[in-house]
Amino acid sequence: MITAQVLRFLVDSESEKLKEADLVAQHLQAAATKFEINTQRRAAHFLAQLAHESGFRPVEENLSYSADGLCKVWPKRFTPQFAIECARKPERIAEVVYQGRLGNTEPGDGFKYRGRGFIQITGRDNYTKYSALIGHDILNNPELALRHEVSALIAAAFWSENRCNQLADEGDLSMVKAITLKVNGGLNGIVERGQYFVKAQEALA
Incomplete structure (x- = not known):
């Protein structure tokens, strides 16, 4: 479902191309499968949020x-x-x-x-929590969170822990606001997130 073509459709531009799109897609799909991001609607919401948060690039605050x-x-x-x-x-x-x-x-x-990752986690408590959830010791090795595989797992685990799959199941564009509040804690970039959701739906279809 999550392919390099889908990711490039969402974030590639004339000035900046998504590097290692095949690798990123592989790890995102594996993480999505593990945490049951397993329908077109769930995946569209998930990818829309990641596109805005990091452009599918592991980032560090x-x-x-x-x-x-x-x-x-x-x-x-x-x-x-x-x-x-x-x-x-x-x-x-x-x-x-x-x-x-x-x-x-x-x-x-x-x-x-x-903060580090496709969806950034911050603080010792979160590094402890997500170390256990994903099976990688990011507590003692925080830089691991910048690896594509680990960053993908963190993002999908965060998604699951915050019940974003359930929110995604409730609607399409109408649920972007509720999911953004879970991911961002506010409504930063809400218009762009909605635009990414529409594009993700198109790409996944």
Whole structure:
């Protein structure tokens, strides 16, 4: 169901081509099978969200924000002066933003367990949880989350854990909002996610 042709149809452009599309499709299909993303509608919703989140490329949160960026993204954590002190210092930013949250208790956890994957997971608690769910020790080897196979498994496991299959079963375009809330925690990129869903349905048909 999930093929290189489908992925390229969704994200290829004149300026940027999806590298290793065959490999990515192989791993996404294996992960989808494992976590029962096994109907056209489920797969269309799944691929639409991944297309927006990462373009089917395992990504890593770099946290190299400018002072203005810090104030916009985390206005409650950074005053203008504090943002200037932290700007372009990813490890310092991670400490401010993530330390003491999401299970991050050890020095450096915030940066060590920053967001990674097709759908990014963040924090020691999530790395612990998904290590058990997918059978890869990303807790002690966080960089594994950037491998295509592991990133695909994390995305599909996240999908399953957040009951996105059940949401997908309830409708087509009408369910993009509810699924986006599960994946994103908000409605960032909701229009584009809907557009990707329509394209995914077309490609999978």
